[in-house]
Amino acid sequence: MTQTNNNMTVNPDLAMERAKCNFNVLEVTHIFDGGERNTLQRKKIEDVALNSGASKDALGEEHMSPKEKYENAVRKSCIYATMMKNELAELSGLESFGVSSPVIRRTADAFFKEVSPFLLHLGMFVPTIMGQCTPEQQSYWLPRALDMQIIGTYAQTELGHGTFIRGLETTATYDPETEEFVLHSPTLSSYKWWAGGLGKTVNYCIVVAQLYTKGECHGTHPFIVQIRDEDTHVPLPGIKVGEIGPKMGFNTADNGFLGFDHYRIPREHMLMKNAQVLKDGTYVKVARHGKLTYGTMVFVRVVLVNEVAFNLAKASTIAVRYSAIRRQSKPKPDEVEPQILDYVTQQHKLFIAIATAHALQLCSTWLWESFSAVLAQMKGGNTDTLPEFHALSSCLKAISTSDSAHLIEQCRHACGGHGYMISSGIPNLYNFVSATRTYEGDYTVLLLQTARFLVKAYEQAEAKKPLTPTVSYLAHAFSGSRATWDNSPDGIIRSFQALAAGKTAVCVTNMRKRMRAGLSQVDAWEMSTIQLVAAAEAHCRAVIADTYRKEIVRLTANSSPNVKVVMDQLTTLYLYYWALERTGDLLMFTSVSQKDLVDLQIAYEELLLKIRPNAVGLVDAFDLRDELLHSTLGSYDGRVYERLMEEALKSPMNKEPVSDAYSKYLRPMMKGKL
Numbered sequence: 001m002t003q004t005n006n007n008m009t010v011n012p013d014l015a016m017e018r019a020k021c022n023f024n025v026l027e028v029t030h031i032f033d034g035g036e037r038n039t040l041q042r043k044k045i046e047d048v049a050l051n052s053g054a055s056k057d058a059l060g061e062e063h064m065s066p067k068e069k070y071e072n073a074v075r076k077s078c079i080y081a082t083m084m085k086n087e088l089a090e091l092s093g094l095e096s097f098g099v100s101s102p103v104i105r106r107t108a109d110a111f112f113k114e115v116s117p118f119l120l121h122l123g124m125f126v127p128t129i130m131g132q133c134t135p136e137q138q139s140y141w142l143p144r145a146l147d148m149q150i151i152g153t154y155a156q157t158e159l160g161h162g163t164f165i166r167g168l169e170t171t172a173t174y175d176p177e178t179e180e181f182v183l184h185s186p187t188l189s190s191y192k193w194w195a196g197g198l199g200k201t202v203n204y205c206i207v208v209a210q211l212y213t214k215g216e217c218h219g220t221h222p223f224i225v226q227i228r229d230e231d232t233h234v235p236l237p238g239i240k241v242g243e244i245g246p247k248m249g250f251n252t253a254d255n256g257f258l259g260f261d262h263y264r265i266p267r268e269h270m271l272m273k274n275a276q277v278l279k280d281g282t283y284v285k286v287a288r289h290g291k292l293t294y295g296t297m298v299f300v301r302v303v304l305v306n307e308v309a310f311n312l313a314k315a316s317t318i319a320v321r322y323s324a325i326r327r328q329s330k331p332k333p334d335e336v337e338p339q340i341l342d343y344v345t346q347q348h349k350l351f352i353a354i355a356t357a358h359a360l361q362l363c364s365t366w367l368w369e370s371f372s373a374v375l376a377q378m379k380g381g382n383t384d385t386l387p388e389f390h391a392l393s394s395c396l397k398a399i400s401t402s403d404s405a406h407l408i409e410q411c412r413h414a415c416g417g418h419g420y421m422i423s424s425g426i427p428n429l430y431n432f433v434s435a436t437r438t439y440e441g442d443y444t445v446l447l448l449q450t451a452r453f454l455v456k457a458y459e460q461a462e463a464k465k466p467l468t469p470t471v472s473y474l475a476h477a478f479s480g481s482r483a484t485w486d487n488s489p490d491g492i493i494r495s496f497q498a499l500a501a502g503k504t505a506v507c508v509t510n511m512r513k514r515m516r517a518g519l520s521q522v523d524a525w526e527m528s529t530i531q532l533v534a535a536a537e538a539h540c541r542a543v544i545a546d547t548y549r550k551e552i553v554r555l556t557a558n559s560s561p562n563v564k565v566v567m568d569q570l571t572t573l574y575l576y577y578w579a580l581e582r583t584g585d586l587l588m589f590t591s592v593s594q595k596d597l598v599d600l601q602i603a604y605e606e607l608l609l610k611i612r613p614n615a616v617g618l619v620d621a622f623d624l625r626d627e628l629l630h631s632t633l634g635s636y637d638g639r640v641y642e643r644l645m646e647e648a649l650k651s652p653m654n655k656e657p658v659s660d661a662y663s664k665y666l667r668p669m670m671k672g673k674l
């Protein structure tokens with residue numbers, strides 16, 4: 001029997017699940033949002049942005065041609081940008097709209113099944129102006145960019161190099177005669193490649209190029225470059241620009257290519273906060289740390305942790321709601337087919353996705369606060385905390401994006417065949433999130449950055465020197481005995497730290513051995529990189545586990561008893577899951593026994609059963625409006641089969657009873673006349 005909920009007809013299984021939930025869903029929503037005030041503000045913003053229906057398409061994006069898709073995404077970006085400038089900025093308490101409201105960012109997803117062509121403008125162009133310009137430059141560029149009188153992107157990657165920034169080939173050669181820089185693309189591999197919005201949308205971009213002045217190369221620096229006429233949008237002479245073609249996802253982002261033929265820009269268009277070229281061509285370094293020009297990347301890595309937490313919350317909402325309405329198989333012949341959510345293997349696939357969304361959401365807030373503290377110190381000229389923060393943001397970006405992509409794919413598996421439909425919403429989520437593992441620093445490359453820091457920290461610990469907070473556990477790495485296993489949450493976190501310390505120690509020992517055997521430091525490092533990546537991963541898992549646990553304890557201090565219980569169950573599940581995923585490592589580096597691990601597996605399975613009645617309540621607590629989910633399988637009302645059929649009937653293939661392909665090919669072939 002169907003039931004109604006807020007004037008909505010709700011699938012009876014979902015209604016039953018909601019009746020079963022034993023905790024206050026709204027309290028958990030507040031925890032996920034970072035407080036009741038944030039929830040109220042988010043809802044206001046969503047109401048204004050979404051209730052008008054402006055986010056909806058007459059025809060599903062998936063049925064449009066690439067050109068129609070792009071134009072539709074631009075149309076909606078313009079509508080949303082106008083809302084952002086007016087109603088939404090005011091509601092979110094921002095003086096002007098921009099990068100600082102994750103809610104505004106998240107609400108935008110209702111407008112785009114893939115991404116907005118303005119993503120790079122707001123996500124990297126504006127932040128680079130904020131982070132890399134002098135105050136005078138900022139006062140010229142920022143108001144124009146925030147008001148969207150100009151639209152920009154961030155063009156760093158080239159055909160030949162993405163990871164190795166020092167290897168970029170685009171040159172910016174200073175000409176003191178005219179006080180201009182001459183931008184040039186000397187080779188095919190030096191063409192800029194990938195920048196979002198570059199293909200057709202933007203008229204400006206940040207270009208990262210090798211700076212030459214007085215015959216000397218000073219390495220890569222950022223420049224602000226006009227590439228299209230502000231009125232006609234025609235590419236300017238000396239600029240070769242276009243779109244790079246279809247991709248696995250991001251198909252509404254018009255990622256582009258860009259080449260320069262001795263293209264001149266004024267000297268003032270070099271972003272001069274960290275380094276300057278004077279009128280006569282003298283190069284002056286201002287920044288105290290050599291890598292401050294990489295600042296926008298660090299900012300985006302921080303933002304991405306939040307971004308993937310949100311997308312994982314969406315995928316788990318879809319898969320859990322669907323698993324509550326889907327019934328399959330008959331393990332007990334006298335009973336009705338069970339909801340697939342009752343299968344323990346299904347719970348194993350899905351509950352870790354819910355727990356990980358929480359873990360990453362809380363870590364992202366913590367990371368953002370740490371970032372703000374580092375920026376505040378750097379404003380005062382102190383860059384001491386930057387290396388630790390770079391190591392931390394690198395590994396959190398790598399692990400959060402990789403885990404989320406993996407778990408979103410697992411949510412698709414959990415939805416069986418229907419999960420493969422674009423209308424389920426999961427393929428678009430996967431295509432988007434799997435790219436985050438690569439862009440803004442590839443997974444392996446970023447973990448190796450963290451490993452550099454870990455190895456240095458290990459050597460400091462060895463020399464009994466002080467350690468920075470996130471690696472302070474390394475001080476215990478020299479006790480000579482294995483860490484004592486203890487299956488309490490704190491005990492498991494200590495074990496994760498012992499794994500990270502143990503793996504780092506193995507790397508250091510092996511590198512030293514290899515160097516003693518005659519390998520250079522670079523080769524010894526290279527030969528150890530598989531283990532170095534594993535050490536950095538272990539470190540990151542210890543950081544996430546520790547942060548998640550501490551934050552949940554703090555945030556639930558005043559919660560109602562049942563909320564405390566269910567939040568504790570989720571964090572414990574997260575810890576058990578990762579301990580069971582790493583049994584080999586635990587056996588190597590802790591005192592855990594075979595019996596301990598068998599017991600842990602049983603405790604994990606029992607925990608799944610305890611969480612089961614609250615599963616739908618837990619995903620409801622993410623409070624994701626249907627407009628954000630874009631899913632036939634995951635809508636609040638659970639009208640899954642009805643929606644699948646409605647979507648199928650919208651397919652342009654169903655417009656005509658007989659396809660033209662019949663008379664053109666099938667009939668002639670079947671009649672032997674082809």
Ligand SMILES: CCCCCCCCCC/C=C\CCCCCCC/C=C/C(=O)SCCNC(=O)CCNC(=O)[C@H](O)C(C)(C)COP(=O)(O)OP(=O)(O)OC[C@H]1O[C@@H](n2cnc3c(N)ncnc32)[C@H](O)[C@@H]1OP(=O)(O)O
Binds near residue numbers: 196452
């Ligand atoms: C209206 C519509 C509305 C739509 C709504 C929109 C709302 C928008 C809001 C925005 C919100 C979110 C969206 C954001 C999403 C944006 C999409 C982004 C798309 C993708 C963009 C890109 O990919 S841009 C290109 C990114 N590229 C990379 O990341 C390259 C990776 N490579 C590197 O970072 C470096 O090359 C590498 C670190 C690997 C090595 O650098 P290198 O110079 O060679 O340095 P080394 O010699 O190895 O190291 C020397 C020492 O320096 C240390 N170090 C390196 N990097 C840093 C750093 N960043 N900070 C501090 N220190 C650093 C390094 O560790 C070494 O230290 P050591 O002490 O010597 O060991």
Ligand SMILES: Cc1cc2nc3c(=O)[nH]c(=O)nc-3n(C[C@H](O)[C@H](O)[C@H](O)COP(=O)(O)OP(=O)(O)OC[C@H]3O[C@@H](n4cnc5c(N)ncnc54)[C@H](O)[C@@H]3O)c2cc1C
Binds near residue numbers: 160443
């Ligand atoms: C959807 C999308 C959007 C993007 N948007 C932008 C944008 O707006 N602006 C922009 O400038 N760029 C953008 N990029 C480019 C992106 O930043 C790069 O693709 C990314 O940094 C990876 O670099 P790469 O492509 O050179 O990979 P490569 O470095 O060639 O990586 C290939 C393989 O080599 C390995 N590898 C490379 N170096 C090492 C090493 N030192 N040690 C061990 N292994 C290594 C990697 O782990 C990987 O497995 C975008 C990319 C994508 C996919």
